[in-house]
Amino acid sequence: xxxxxxxxxxxxxxxxxxxxxxxxxxxxxxxxxxxxxxxxxxxxxxxxxxxxxxxxxxxxxxxxxxxxxxxxxxxxxxxxxxxxxxxxxxxxxxxxxxxxxxxxxxxxxxxxxxxxxxxxxxxxxxxxxxxxxxxxxxxxxxxxxxxxxxxxxxxxxxxxxxxxxxxxxxxxxxxxxxxxxxxxxxxxxxxxxxxxxxxxxxxxxxxxxxxxxxxxxxxxxxxxxxxxxxxxxxxxxxxxxxxxxxxxxxxxxxxxxxxxxxxxxxxxxxxxxxxxxxxxxxxxxxxxxxxxxxxxxxxxxxxxxxxxxxxxxxxxxxxxxxxxxxxxxxxxxxxxxxxxxxxxxxxxxxxxxxxx
Amino acid sequence: xxxxxxxxxxxxxxxxxxxxxxxxxxxxxxxxxxxxxxxxxxxxxxxxxxxxxxxxxxxxxxxxxxxxxxxxxxxxxxxxxxxxxxxxxxxxxxxxxxxxxxxxxxxxxxxxxxxxxxxxxxxxxxxxxxxxxxxxxxxxxxxxxxxxxxxxxxxxxxxxxxxxxxxxxxxxxxxxxxxxxxxxxxxxxxxxxxxxxxxxxxxxxxxxxxxxxxxxxxxxxxxxxxxxxxxxxxxxxxxxxxxxxxxxxxxxxxxxxxxxxxxxxxxxxxxxxxxxxxxxxxxxxxxxxxxxxxxxxxxxxxxxxxxxxxxxxxxxxxxxxxxxxxxxxxxxxxxxxxxxxxxxxxxxxxxxxxxxxxxxxxxxxxxxxxxxx
Numbered sequence: 001x002x003x004x005x006x007x008x009x010x011x012x013x014x015x016x017x018x019x020x021x022x023x024x025x026x027x028x029x030x031x032x033x034x035x036x037x038x039x040x041x042x043x044x045x046x047x048x049x050x051x052x053x054x055x056x057x058x059x060x061x062x063x064x065x066x067x068x069x070x071x072x073x074x075x076x077x078x079x080x081x082x083x084x085x086x087x088x089x090x091x092x093x094x095x096x097x098x099x100x101x102x103x104x105x106x107x108x109x110x111x112x113x114x115x116x117x118x119x120x121x122x123x124x125x126x127x128x129x130x131x132x133x134x135x136x137x138x139x140x141x142x143x144x145x146x147x148x149x150x151x152x153x154x155x156x157x158x159x160x161x162x163x164x165x166x167x168x169x170x171x172x173x174x175x176x177x178x179x180x181x182x183x184x185x186x187x188x189x190x191x192x193x194x195x196x197x198x199x200x201x202x203x204x205x206x207x208x209x210x211x212x213x214x215x216x217x218x219x220x221x222x223x224x225x226x227x228x229x230x231x232x233x234x235x236x237x238x239x240x241x242x243x244x245x246x247x248x249x250x251x252x253x254x255x256x257x258x259x260x261x262x263x264x265x266x267x268x269x270x271x272x273x274x275x276x277x278x279x280x281x282x283x284x285x286x287x288x289x290x291x292x293x294x295x296x297x298x299x300x301x302x303x304x305x306x307x308x309x310x311x312x313x314x315x316x317x318x319x320x321x322x323x324x325x326x327x328x329x330x331x332x333x334x335x336x337x338x339x340x341x342x343x344x345x346x347x348x349x350x351x352x353x354x355x356x
Numbered sequence: 357x358x359x360x361x362x363x364x365x366x367x368x369x370x371x372x373x374x375x376x377x378x379x380x381x382x383x384x385x386x387x388x389x390x391x392x393x394x395x396x397x398x399x400x401x402x403x404x405x406x407x408x409x410x411x412x413x414x415x416x417x418x419x420x421x422x423x424x425x426x427x428x429x430x431x432x433x434x435x436x437x438x439x440x441x442x443x444x445x446x447x448x449x450x451x452x453x454x455x456x457x458x459x460x461x462x463x464x465x466x467x468x469x470x471x472x473x474x475x476x477x478x479x480x481x482x483x484x485x486x487x488x489x490x491x492x493x494x495x496x497x498x499x500x501x502x503x504x505x506x507x508x509x510x511x512x513x514x515x516x517x518x519x520x521x522x523x524x525x526x527x528x529x530x531x532x533x534x535x536x537x538x539x540x541x542x543x544x545x546x547x548x549x550x551x552x553x554x555x556x557x558x559x560x561x562x563x564x565x566x567x568x569x570x571x572x573x574x575x576x577x578x579x580x581x582x583x584x585x586x587x588x589x590x591x592x593x594x595x596x597x598x599x600x601x602x603x604x605x606x607x608x609x610x611x612x613x614x615x616x617x618x619x620x621x622x623x624x625x626x627x628x629x630x631x632x633x634x635x636x637x638x639x640x641x642x643x644x645x646x647x648x649x650x651x652x653x654x655x656x657x658x659x660x661x662x663x664x665x666x667x668x669x670x671x672x673x674x675x676x677x678x679x680x681x682x683x684x685x686x687x688x689x690x691x692x693x694x695x696x697x698x699x700x701x702x703x704x705x706x707x708x709x710x711x712x713x714x715x716x717x718x719x720x721x722x723x724x725x726x727x728x729x
Contacts, residue, residue: 024379024381024417025379026379026417026419026427026429028427028429028446028448028461030447030448030460030461032460032498032499032500063521063538063539063562064499064519064520064521064538064539065498065521065523065538066460066461066462066498066499066500066520066521067498067521067523070446070461070462070498072427072429072443072446072461074417074429074431090431090441092429092431092442092443092446094462094498097442097523097524098442098443098444098446099440099441099442099443100431100441100442100443132366137365137368138365138366138368139365213363215360216360218360218362218363255362257360257361257362257363262361262362287361319421319423320421320422320423321377321421321425322421322425322448352448352460354421354425354427354448355368356377356379356419356421356427
C-alpha cells in the first residue's frame with residue numbers, strides 16, 4: 001500500500017504524460033465598442049452605460065473600450081482511453097481583467113454510444129447558448145442578448161448525464177444534471193446591484209435539457225429548480241422570514257436554418273418568490289455568401305425590472321474559423337419602482353471572434 | 357443528411373476536442389531572490405529575503421489559423437500576485453501583407469524599448485529593467501496596434517501605431533490607485549542596423565485616477581468656491597503624454613543601452629517626470645558584467661497654488677499634496693549575467709539607490725535564474 005502511494009506521488013511529481021494525450025484548442029474574441037448615447041440612471045448616480053453582459057458586469061461607456069466582450073479561452077482535453085476523458089477550459093475575460101479561471105473542469109465517462117456521465121465544474125445549461133456562451137464564434141451575434149442572459153450564476157459543480165438517440169427523422173439529445181454553486185463574491189450582485197460583498201448560493205440544483213433536431217429545425221426544452229441562499233456582508237439575507245427561497249426556471253427555444261434564412265427564438269421564465277421573470281428573444285438573419293446581416297429583439301419583464309434591446313448587425317465570415325461582427329444595440333430601460341438597471345442606451349460594438 | 361450552419365456551430369462549440377489548428381506552446385520563467393540592506397526597502401523587497409517578489413512563470417500559446425490569421429495568449433503567474441494566473445497577452449494577429457500587421461486584443465503598450473519582453477528576463481542582461489524609467493505601473497492596454505516593418509537605406513525600420521484604453525491601476529506616489537486612461541493613441545519607431553538601434557515613442561491619453569483620499573480636501577476647496585484648484589489637482593479626463601527615446605549599441609562585445617522618458621499629465625498635480633538610465637556592459641564569453649546609472653527627476657507644480665493668499669487656511673494642505681510630487685532619485689546598479697545554459701542565465705545585481713530629497717539610501721542585492729522554453 002505504501003509503495004503504491006509512493007509511486008503515485010512520484011508520478012504526480014514527474015508529470016509523466018505517458019497515460020493520456022492532451023488536445024489543446026481554444027477560442028478568442030476581441031471586441032471594441034462605445035455608447036453613441038445613453039441616459040444612465042441618475043437616481044443611482046450611474047452615468048451612461050450599456051450593460052452588455054450582466055453576470056460578469058461587461059459595461060460599455062462613452063469612450064472606446066475593448067474589455068467588456070473580449071475574452072480568450074484555452075481548452076484542454078485529456079483522453080484517458082476506455083471512455084474516460086478529462087476536460088478543462090481556462091478562460092480570461094476582459095471584464096475580469098483577463099484573470100484566468102477554470103470555467104470547465106470535469107471528467108467524462110462514456111457508458112455506451114447513447115449515454116455519457118460527467119462530473120465536475122461546468123456551465124449551468126439554462127439557456128440555449130449557456131454551454132457555449134464564451135465561444136462567440138459559434139453564434140450569430142456579438143453576444144447572446146443581455147436581457148435574457150441576466151442570471152448571476154452561470155456555473156455549477158455537480159454531476160450530469162448526457163444522452164442522445166435517433167427517433168426516426170429526429171435526433172434527440174439531452175442532459176440531466178444536479179449540483180450546486182457557491183459564489184463567494186458574486187460580481188453582479190456585489191458590484192453592479194449594490195456595493196457590499198454578496199455571497200450567492202444556488203443549491204439543490206436539479207435540471208434537465210431536451211433537444212430535438214431535424215434537418216432545418218431545432219427545438220430545445222429546459223427546466224431547472226434550485227434553492228437560493230444569500231449572504232450580504234456576511235449576514236444571511238431572509239425573504240419573508242425564511243433564509244432560503246426556491247426558484248424554478250423553464251424555457252423553450254426553436255431555431256430554424258432554412259434556405260439561408262436563420263430564425264432564432266428563445267422564451268424563458270424564472271419563478272422566484274412568487275414573482276415571474278420573463279425573458280424572450282427573437283432574431284432573424286439572412287446569409288448572403290460570407291455575409292449574414294441580422295436583426296434581433298430581446299425582452300426582460302418582471303414586476304419592477306423591464307428592459308429590452310433591439311439590435312442590428314452583420315456577421316462576416318472572412319476566414320474559415322474567424323468572423324468579423326458589427327452590431328448596433330438600442331436598449332430601452334422601462335424599470336419602475338427602482339427597477340431600472342442601466343437606463344436607456346445605444347451602443348456600437350465591432351470585432352473578431354475565432355476558434356482554434 | 358446535410359448539416360445546417362446552426363448544427364455545425366453548436367457542435368463545434370461544445371465538442372471539446374475539435375483541435376483544428378496546431379497550438380504551439382512555449383514560455384519563460386524567472387526565479388529570483390532578493391534582500392534589501394538592513395532597514396532598507398527597494399523595488400518591493402525588504403531586509404528579509406524574499407523569493408516571490410520578482411519570480412514569475414509564463415506559458416505562451418500561439419496558434420496559426422492560416423489565411424493570415426493567428427492568435428497569441430500568454431498566461432502569466434507572478435510571485436508578487438501569489439502566482440494567480442492571468443492573461444498578460446491576449447491578441448489576434450492579422451498579417452495584412454509582408455510589411456503591415458494588425459494586432460487586436462490585450463497588448464503591450466509600446467512605452468519602452470523593452471516593453472514587449474520586459475517580463476522575459478532572459479532577453480536582456482540586467483536582472484531587472486531600470487526601475488527609474490520602467491515605473492508607470494502598467495504595461496498593457498486593450499486595443500489595436502498596427503505594425504509596419506521595412507527598410508530604409510540599409511537599416512531596419514519598425515513602426516507601431518496603437519489605439520486603445522487602459523482600465524486598471526497606476527502607480528501614484530509609490531501606491532497603486534484605480535485608473536482609467538481612455539483614447540490612448542501612440543506611435544513608436546525603431547531604426548536599427550547591425551550594431552546600433554535608436555527608438556522613439558510618443559503616446560497620449562485621457563487620464564482619470566480615483567484617489568478618494570483627496571475627497572475631503574476637494575470638498576473643502578469646492579465649498580470655498582475654488583473648483584479651479586480642484587480641477588488643477590485631480591485627474592478627470594486630463595491630457596496625459598508619454599515621450600520616450602532609446603538607443604542600443606552592441607559592437608565588439610561592448611554593450612551600451614540608454615533610455616530617456618518624459619511623462620506628464622496636464623491639469624493634475626502629477627509632477628512632470630524626467631527619467632533616464634545609462635548602461636554599459638562587456639561580454640566575456642558566457643559572462644557579461646554590467647554597470648548602470650539611473651535617475652528619476654519629478655518636478656512638482658507649485659504654480660497650482662501660487663495665486664492663493666498666504667493666509668488662506670487650505671494653503672498648507674494644498675501645498676503639501678502638490679509638493680509631495682517633488683522627487684529626485686538616483687541609483688547605481690552593478691551586475692553580472694552568466695549564461696550557464698543555452699536557454700537559461702544566472703544573474704546577480706547590486707543596487708544602491710538614493711532619494712536626493714531625503715538623502716535616504718537603500719541598497720539591494722538580488723540574484724536568480726531567467727530561462728525560456
